[in-house]
Amino acid sequence: MTNSNIDVSKLSIKELRILLEKAELEVENRRDDAIRDMRSEFDQKLHDNGFSIRELYPELFRTTAVPKTENKQSVTPKYRNPDNPDETWTGRGRVIQWVTRTAEEKGISVDDIRNDPKYLNPDHPNYEAHKAEIAN
Secondary structure (H helix, E strand, C coil): CCCCCCCHHHCCHHHHHHHHHHHHHHHHHHHHHHHHHHHHHHHHHHHHHCCCHHHHCHHHCCCCCCCHHHHCCCCCCCEEECCEEEEEECCCCCCCHHHHHHHHHHCCCHHHHHCCHHHECCCCCCHHHHHHHHHC
16 A cells, blocks of 8 residues: 555545545446456356356355245135136235136126125135125
8 A cells, every 4th residue: 555645635625525535436446346357267167167157155045035826815705706616816905817717708797796795705714704794
């Protein structure tokens, strides 16, 4: 490290800011150069020894995400297609395809499906309460 002859005590605030900006830019450039050089050397060593980065650091490439089915609580569907009981909908979030398709085919709205007891899922724990709510 060389000792620079800059006497910062004699610089104005503007000159100090310019110097600081230039120094930060130089640090960033040198950092980028050092990383590029190390990567090049590292890649060459991996290649020379017949390894890949995945083989050397497998822990970096493992997926640790929890599958969505385990991440979310299961919600019993509130609605069921009477024409195909395998098609269900919780009534939450985006309206799913069978609901929009049924509404279009029958010329009714999604709200009409929500308010028709024949579309309620009898397996839902609150089926009777939902049915009574619609009837009122």
